[in-house]
Amino acid sequence: MLPSFSDLDIPWFWEVATVILAIVAINIAAYHLLRQIEKVAAGTTSIWDDALIRAARRPVTLLLWTLGAAVILRIIHQHVGIPYFDLVEPSRNVLIIIALTWLLIGLIGNAGANLLALRLVDESIVDRTTVDALSKLGRISVLIVATLTILQTLGVSIAGVLAFGGIGGIAIGFAAKDLFANLLGGLTIYLDRPFSVGEWIRSPDKNIEGVVEYIGWRHTRIRAFNKNPIYVPNALFTNIVVENPSRMSHRRIKETIGLRYCDIDKIAAIVTDVKAMLSSHPEIDQDATLIVNFNTFADSSLDFFIYTFTRTREWVLYHEVKQDVLLKIAAIIAEHGAEIAFPTRSLHIESGSPASAASSV
Numbered sequence: 001m002l003p004s005f006s007d008l009d010i011p012w013f014w015e016v017a018t019v020i021l022a023i024v025a026i027n028i029a030a031y032h033l034l035r036q037i038e039k040v041a042a043g044t045t046s047i048w049d050d051a052l053i054r055a056a057r058r059p060v061t062l063l064l065w066t067l068g069a070a071v072i073l074r075i076i077h078q079h080v081g082i083p084y085f086d087l088v089e090p091s092r093n094v095l096i097i098i099a100l101t102w103l104l105i106g107l108i109g110n111a112g113a114n115l116l117a118l119r120l121v122d123e124s125i126v127d128r129t130t131v132d133a134l135s136k137l138g139r140i141s142v143l144i145v146a147t148l149t150i151l152q153t154l155g156v157s158i159a160g161v162l163a164f165g166g167i168g169g170i171a172i173g174f175a176a177k178d179l180f181a182n183l184l185g186g187l188t189i190y191l192d193r194p195f196s197v198g199e200w201i202r203s204p205d206k207n208i209e210g211v212v213e214y215i216g217w218r219h220t221r222i223r224a225f226n227k228n229p230i231y232v233p234n235a236l237f238t239n240i241v242v243e244n245p246s247r248m249s250h251r252r253i254k255e256t257i258g259l260r261y262c263d264i265d266k267i268a269a270i271v272t273d274v275k276a277m278l279s280s281h282p283e284i285d286q287d288a289t290l291i292v293n294f295n296t297f298a299d300s301s302l303d304f305f306i307y308t309f310t311r312t313r314e315w316v317l318y319h320e321v322k323q324d325v326l327l328k329i330a331a332i333i334a335e336h337g338a339e340i341a342f343p344t345r346s347l348h349i350e351s352g353s354p355a356s357a358a359s360s361v
Contacts, residue, residue: 015075023068030060047114048107055106059099066095093153101146108138132197132215133190185234186217194237199246206240208232250288250309251318253325258301263338267294271304273332278308281328283321285311301341 038053070092112135195201195212201222202209210224220237222230259267275292278284288309296303306329310321333340 016072019068019072019075023064027061027064030064031057034060047111051110051114052107054110055103059103059106062102063096063099066092066099090154094150097146097149097153101142104142105139108135108142111135136217181235182218182233185236185238186215186220188238189215189220189234194242195244195246199244202243202245203240204243206236246313248313250285250311251313253306253308253310253322255326256296256303256305257329257333258298258303258341259333259338260341261300261302263336264302266336266338267302267304270333270336270338273336274304274306274329277328277332278306278325281325283311283324285309300344 034053034057038050044050070088073088112131115131189195197212197215200209200211208222208230210222210230212220213223213229214221216234218234220232220234222232224230259270271292271294275290278290278292279286284290285308289307290309291307292304294302294304306325308325310318312318312321330340
């Protein structure tokens with residue numbers, strides 16, 4: 001039975017109060033010290049120093065109060081004799097592990113955010129998908145190691161836990177094979193990087209098309225062009241063809257234009273002028289393939305085609321360039337006195353045919 005208040009030594013209260021005041025003072029000093037260090041770290045180019053300082057604020061506070069509480073409880077135990085003091089040391093160790101885990105998880109998250117901030121300045125520095133994958137993998141690894149360490153601190157046999165996990169993992173694997181297939185599919189996306197967040201992808205196999213918004217371990221969220229979200233299990237990407245138009249080097253203009261048959265004497269000059277126009281166009285890549293040729297006697301037109309590539313890859317700007325090219329082609333055709341053909345059909349009736357005889361009656 002615990003002693004009453006009247007049996008307590010007065011110096012015990014002063015010792016505890018001194019420890020509490022010391023903890024408060026150390027916390028205030030640590031807070032201001034970290035603030036000053038953070039200002040210095042903000043001026044450096046490293047992504048780790050300011051990430052570490054920001055991640056350390058709350059874990060340091062938890063660590064200081066944990067150590068202080070352990071000292072206070074030891075003082076109380078020496079004067080009063082708490083029967084449950086044996087739980088203090090394991091609890092202290094668990095809280096220290098939690099504080100360190102909190103610090104590491106915060107460090108990983110802040111470092112990832114710093115890398116993504118650098119990517120806004122230069123996209124070639126780092127890939128967003130890789131940062132997300134490494135951040136998730138790092139946090140999961142820290143949590144697993146922390147959990148095993150806490151179990152060992154509390155006296156639980158890790159060997160037994162791992163053995164049980166191996167046996168249970170087989171049973172769980174059969175029950176959740178689709179889940180593990182999605183996890184492996186997500187790992188494949190992170191390693192191979194066929195696409196990343198913000199890119200436009202499509203799959204002709206599954207009629208999937210849109211902009212990637214999120215890549216998780218189980219599924220990938222794609223925002224279709226009608227703004228509907230599409231949730232695709234990651235395992236599906238290991239079995240389908242995925243096109244990534246966002247990574248194209250150019251955009252292609254491929255058009256066939258028909259002239260009237262009565263303009264056959266003008267088509268050579270028109271083709272020459274169109275090719276010259278494309279060769280001097282500032283938005284057409286002159287190092288890529290450029291073809292302008294008459295190639296078909298169609299049913300009601302003389303067809304020539306253009307095949308060229310724009311410098312831009314942006315969808316909106318590409319259509320503006322294409323519109324400019326087509327309007328200039330129309331102007332060249334008009335300058336030569338020719339016209340763009342439309343579907344027509346001519347009917348020739350022989351003079352000795354029944355139709356001509358009937359028409360002469």
